[in-house]
Amino acid sequence: MSENEQLTSKENIRRLVEGELPLDVIHEMIRMTTKDEDRFVKYLEVLQEKVDWDEEILARISDHLYVVSKGPGDRVVKCDCGHELGDYRVNWKMEALLYCRRTEEEIKEVFTVHGPDPEYVEVREFYCPGCQAQLAVEVVPPGYPFVFEVLPDIDAVHAANGRQLEDAAEDWFQDRTPERAAEWIEEVNA
Amino acid sequence: MSTTTEVNATVQESNGSAASTSAAPSLKGADIGLGRRIEEFDAALERTGHLYGLERLELMEEDPIKFDKFQWQLFAAVNSARETSKYVSGSPAAVGMAELVDMLALPEGEVVAASAGLAGHIGSFPVIARTMIERGCEDNPGIRDGDIWGCNDSRAGCPHPTDMYTYLPVFHEGELVCWVAGANHVADSGHSICAGGVSMYSPTTYCDGFTYGPMKIGERVGDVYVHHKPFLQMMDSRTRTGSLNILDEKMRLTGAVMLRERVLQIIDDFGVEYFTRAAREVLERERRAIAGRFQDWMMPGTYRTMFFRPIQYRELMASLYPQSAKNWITHHIHTMTITPEGRCNVDLSGTSSQDYHWQNAFEGPFKMGVTFSSIGFIGRTPLVNTSMFHVIEHERPPGSLVNPTREDVSAAFGNAVGAMHGVLDARTWGFSAFLRGFLEESYLLEHDWELFGGEGMGEQGNPWAIGDFTYEGAEPRGPSPWRDGEPMTLGAGNPEADWGEVEEWEYVEPPLLVISRSLIPDFCAHGRHRGAIGVALTQMVCDPGAYLTINDCGFAGSKMQAVSVGVCGGYPHINSKTMFFHDTNAAELAEKSAHLPADFVEARRMIEDGSLTVGRISEFGGHETPPTEVKHGDLICRGHHAGSAWGDPIDRKIDLVLNDVQKRWISAEIAKSIYGVVLSEDAEGVWHADEDATARTRDEIRASRKGRAKPAREVWEEERSWLLEGKHPAEEIHEMFQDTTSYEGWHDVFFGFWRLPADTEL
Ligand SMILES: [Zn+2]
Numbered sequence: 001m002s003e004n005e006q007l008t009s010k011e012n013i014r015r016l017v018e019g020e021l022p023l024d025v026i027h028e029m030i031r032m033t034t035k036d037e038d039r040f041v042k043y044l045e046v047l048q049e050k051v052d053w054d055e056e057i058l059a060r061i062s063d064h065l066y067v068v069s070k071g072p073g074d075r076v077v078k079c080d081c082g083h084e085l086g087d088y089r090v091n092w093k094m095e096a097l098l099y100c101r102r103t104e105e106e107i108k109e110v111f112t113v114h115g116p117d118p119e120y121v122e123v124r125e126f127y128c129p130g131c132q133a134q135l136a137v138e139v140v141p142p143g144y145p146f147v148f149e150v151l152p153d154i155d156a157v158h159a160a161n162g163r164q165l166e167d168a169a170e171d172w173f174q175d176r177t178p179e180r181a182a183e184w185i186e187e188v189n190a
Numbered sequence: 191m192s193t194t195t196e197v198n199a200t201v202q203e204s205n206g207s208a209a210s211t212s213a214a215p216s217l218k219g220a221d222i223g224l225g226r227r228i229e230e231f232d233a234a235l236e237r238t239g240h241l242y243g244l245e246r247l248e249l250m251e252e253d254p255i256k257f258d259k260f261q262w263q264l265f266a267a268v269n270s271a272r273e274t275s276k277y278v279s280g281s282p283a284a285v286g287m288a289e290l291v292d293m294l295a296l297p298e299g300e301v302v303a304a305s306a307g308l309a310g311h312i313g314s315f316p317v318i319a320r321t322m323i324e325r326g327c328e329d330n331p332g333i334r335d336g337d338i339w340g341c342n343d344s345r346a347g348c349p350h351p352t353d354m355y356t357y358l359p360v361f362h363e364g365e366l367v368c369w370v371a372g373a374n375h376v377a378d379s380g381h382s383i384c385a386g387g388v389s390m391y392s393p394t395t396y397c398d399g400f401t402y403g404p405m406k407i408g409e410r411v412g413d414v415y416v417h418h419k420p421f422l423q424m425m426d427s428r429t430r431t432g433s434l435n436i437l438d439e440k441m442r443l444t445g446a447v448m449l450r451e452r453v454l455q456i457i458d459d460f461g462v463e464y465f466t467r468a469a470r471e472v473l474e475r476e477r478r479a480i481a482g483r484f485q486d487w488m489m490p491g492t493y494r495t496m497f498f499r500p501i502q503y504r505e506l507m508a509s510l511y512p513q514s515a516k517n518w519i520t521h522h523i524h525t526m527t528i529t530p531e532g533r534c535n536v537d538l539s540g541t542s543s544q545d546y547h548w549q550n551a552f553e554g555p556f557k558m559g560v561t562f563s564s565i566g567f568i569g570r571t572p573l574v575n576t577s578m579f580h581v582i583e584h585e586r587p588p589g590s591l592v593n594p595t596r597e598d599v600s601a602a603f604g605n606a607v608g609a610m611h612g613v614l615d616a617r618t619w620g621f622s623a624f625l626r627g628f629l630e631e632s633y634l635l636e637h638d639w640e641l642f643g644g645e646g647m648g649e650q651g652n653p654w655a656i657g658d659f660t661y662e663g664a665e666p667r668g669p670s671p672w673r674d675g676e677p678m679t680l681g682a683g684n685p686e687a688d689w690g691e692v693e694e695w696e697y698v699e700p701p702l703l704v705i706s707r708s709l710i711p712d713f714c715a716h717g718r719h720r721g722a723i724g725v726a727l728t729q730m731v732c733d734p735g736a737y738l739t740i741n742d743c744g745f746a747g748s749k750m751q752a753v754s755v756g757v758c759g760g761y762p763h764i765n766s767k768t769m770f771f772h773d774t775n776a777a778e779l780a781e782k783s784a785h786l787p788a789d790f791v792e793a794r795r796m797i798e799d800g801s802l803t804v805g806r807i808s809e810f811g812g813h814e815t816p817p818t819e820v821k822h823g824d825l826i827c828r829g830h831h832a833g834s835a836w837g838d839p840i841d842r843k844i845d846l847v848l849n850d851v852q853k854r855w856i857s858a859e860i861a862k863s864i865y866g867v868v869l870s871e872d873a874e875g876v877w878h879a880d881e882d883a884t885a886r887t888r889d890e891i892r893a894s895r896k897g898r899a900k901p902a903r904e905v906w907e908e909e910r911s912w913l914l915e916g917k918h919p920a921e922e923i924h925e926m927f928q929d930t931t932s933y934e935g936w937h938d939v940f941f942g943f944w945r946l947p948a949d950t951e952l
Binding site for chain 2: 009014016017019021023026029030035037039040042043044059060061062063064068088094095096097098099100110111112113114115117118119120121124125126127129131132133134135136137138139140141142143145146147148149150151152153156157159160173175177178181182184185188
């Protein structure tokens with residue numbers, strides 16, 4: 001193994017993910033002039049080994065959340081605890097638990113010392129319904145759409161790593177959140 | 191003596207159009223065809239996808255050692271110009287903190303190399319060059335070898351009037367081969383309301399202060415470059431810090447002249463053809479490197495980030511500027527798409543409209559501002575250059591505050607808006623690198639500039655003013671997925687993190703005695719990796735003379751968080767705070783050598799226990815502070831730089847929490863309530879963690895989350911009904927929703943998410 005290969009070995013990537021890699025080694029990685037081409041593949045392997053479910057991880061989208069394949073044509077958001085939050089083209093926050101801090105007292109609990117003004121904003125905390133991990137925090141005016149933080153182009157990132165996903169199709173890279181909202185309206189009306 | 195009509199006729203003729211007769215008097219200078227060159231540059235890029243159409247980097251490939259020599263000579267030229275010229279200045283920001291930049295640009299305005307220092311200025315220079323074409327500068331007054339040009343006008347490309355540019359065309363055997371420029375942030379540019387060039391109270395452009403150019407401000411006589419005296423006299427009379435500004439003007443010219451001489455030597459050594467071709471190759475190579483980083487390090491996809499920013503003018507402007515006497519909440523949004531080919535397209539649809547407030551960012555200010563974050567993250571290179579603008583494209587809707595179309599709106603602080611937008615870009619890139627597995631490259635770069643201005647009349651009747659850069663010089667580094675944010679670590683505006691010396695600031699701000707520069711416990715965004723602990727700057731006012739006012743502003747001067755979305759469950763950047771404690775007993779405490787408060791938290795505590803007495807307190811929401819009068823013995827307490835966190839706080843390693851408490855950065859109470867970590871202190875003052883109790887406490891936190899949260903769908907239904915009923919907590923929010931949904935892209939996102947009927951009146 002070359003020096004760079006050792007530096008970016010799968011074991012080092014695992015330690016980087018776990019927060020166990022010493023700072024000087026990370027600095028060496030930052031100084032590398034070219035990166036390891038198979039990083040994404042190693043990264044997904046490391047992440048796959050961390051979870052105790054079997055669906056293949058196609059991408060990571062947060063500390064706790066992954067897009068996984070549940071078979072051809074079925075890609076969903078899954079928490080590392082195993083809880084699933086639906087089609088990844090729909091903002092997963094629609095399927096999460098949500099707590100809104102709307103008073104000064106509620107906001108002070110988390111913005112210690114100095115917080116935002118409840119006249120203008122609420123603090124939205126999104127939790128996993130399975131493990132209650134805090135998955136996202138938004139500080140926005142009430143009535144603001146839930147922020148769709150990332151819609152990954154999953155077919156493209158795998159293609160860039162030399163792999164054509166068997167269910168690759170153009171409509172994977174589309175925001176389907178409005179369609180889900182429309183379903184909710186229909187369910188209310190029905 | 192001419193009549194007005196005759197004068198006009200002469201002006202028209204001297205525009206030098208092809209149709210004018212040969213006998214017409216003309217100011218046309220050298221025939222450099224700048225407009226044509228810029229058109230060709232754009233066309234070649236469009237046609238080939240390469241800068242200057244360079245599909246091959248021939249010089250670099252054929253003789254890499256020669257090429258390397260060449261590029262390091264450019265590097266040395268710009269940096270030695272900066273390092274030497276700064277000593278000509280008298281302002282602490284320039285001399286002590288080296289807040290200046292020297293740049294080398296090709297004729298089209300593309301910057302090939304910029305020194306360390308305020309390298310963000312590269313974003314402006316191409317806009318200035320293009321403005322010179324639009325305004326016909328080549329025909330009148332003409333561009334000639336030996337000219338000194340100057341500019342600080344935001345509409346012409348400059349970041350804000352306090353950033354002044356001095357630049358020279360460099361000719362070789364009659365041909366324009368490049369521009370050399372010096373730029374710096376001066377102490378004051380004569381804004382009518384806010385001293386110190388940090389103009390967050392700016393109702394119209396007619397308050398913007400001393401703005402000029404692009405125009406000729408001097409010329410070479412023999413071997414000597416000489417400023418036009420009337421220009422220096424105007425600078426002296428129309429700004430509050432005339433003598434410092436004139437020294438800065440001479441500093442910029444010195445840097446530019448040094449750089450010109452060095453460039454001409456390089457051209458002699460390498461030949462002019464090599465110079466031009468190799469400089470172009472540098473730019474194209476850098477463009478490829480940046481595109482490669484997007485392509486290789488980042489997760490292709492679409493990302494959304496935003497911030498909101500209140501503007502509170504209603505009461506303050508009511509009597510003098512009725513057009514501006516209102517409150518706004520502005521919305522600033524980036525929908526960024528990183529393509530598999532390595533492009534980064536940022537759609538700003540949904541960003542609020544231009545108006546009679548400070549947040550109008552013309553093209554140059556916007557680009558300069560975003561560049562601060564780009565250089566540190568995606569554009570890093572010793573040869574700071576403009577190639578990134580041909581990889582990253584911001585689509586700025588006309589009429590929005592990031593692309594103003596009106597003549598009368600203020601252009602006094604557009605670079606601040608640009609800088610805040612740059613933070614949205616860089617945070618997204620940091621997150622995107624994390625998703626792709628390049629965790630070592632992943633961190634939240636938050637260009638956390640914070641500044642204050644002041645003006646006064648000293649005891650001897652001497653007017654003075656200041657723009658203070660202390661906070662700007664030493665910003666926090668944001669957290670990574672693998673480490674915490676860290677205070678006073680970098681200057682996105684200036685790569686050498688440096689606060690400047692306390693004594694040096696006190697020398698130019700004699701009534702402002704520094705009581706404390708310190709960390710404020712618990713003043714941080716909490717998360718698996720917490721944000722940097724916020725930093726206090728506390729000053730006591732001593733013998734201010736006839737009067738003294740202070741105005742504060744900065745990145746996090748919001749009531750709504752400097753960024754709206756935390757990363758992976760961490761909390762976003764904490765609002766900054768400035769508090770003025772008036773009519774205090776601080777001066778008496780100082781005379782007795784008694785304790786003075788280190789920060790606003792301690793000041794409040796001392797007020798409660800009676801050791802600090804206070805007549806009145808001024809606070810302005812976040813900390814955007816209109817000029818506020820201070821008197822002898824008043825305390826000014828600032829708390830800034832509490833950056834964003836990463837991840838769920840209860841995922842934080844126990845050891846890290848223990849260390850925070852041991853260092854007294856985090857209190858044991860917060861360690862338990864936010865992080866779920868139970869600690870106890872032994873007789874020696876050493877803290878220990880109770881792992882079992884911690885596991886139980888974290889379970890309790892999970893249970894309480896479950897207990898208080900609802901399915902998101904219920905909140906969706908609730909807030910949707912508010913929108914349908916027109917129920918909003920504040921009028922400004924109502925107006926912001928109406929305004930921003932008038933932009934097509936954001937309209938579709940907003941109405942699509944809430945499934946609102948098309949005729950819903952927000
Ligand atoms: Zn979970």
